[in-house]
Amino acid sequence: MNEFDLIDDPEIGEQFYKKGYQDGLKKASELFREVLLDTLIAQFQSIPNEITDKIHAIDNSNVLKELIIQTLSCPDIEYFKEKLL
Numbered sequence: 001m002n003e004f005d006l007i008d009d010p011e012i013g014e015q016f017y018k019k020g021y022q023d024g025l026k027k028a029s030e031l032f033r034e035v036l037l038d039t040l041i042a043q044f045q046s047i048p049n050e051i052t053d054k055i056h057a058i059d060n061s062n063v064l065k066e067l068i069i070q071t072l073s074c075p076d077i078e079y080f081k082e083k084l085l
Contacts, residue, residue: 025061032064039068044077051077054084 036055040047058064067084074080 026059028061029059029064032061032068033058036064036068036071039071040077040080043071043074044080048077048081051081051084 033055037047037052040051055064055067058067070083071080074083
């Protein structure tokens with residue numbers, strides 16, 4: 001048996017899949033968080049720490065993606081803050 005034979009084991013294959021999936025979700029959230037913060041800075045020049053802290057607490061990539069989209073139509077940072085809360 002070599003290291004590649006382990007992948008034929010359904011349980012180990014499933015563990016690899018789950019680990020890869022979770023890692024992918026984590027990377028997506030990190031990327032969307034970075035894009036959101038960069039977009040806010042580009043649009044409003046600065047971000048209050050309260051907003052930055054709340055954004056860092058969000059782990060759901062779909063929520064972060066939606067916030068990026070909302071940022072593009074926010075007239076000011078206070079409006080975005082209301083959407084975030």
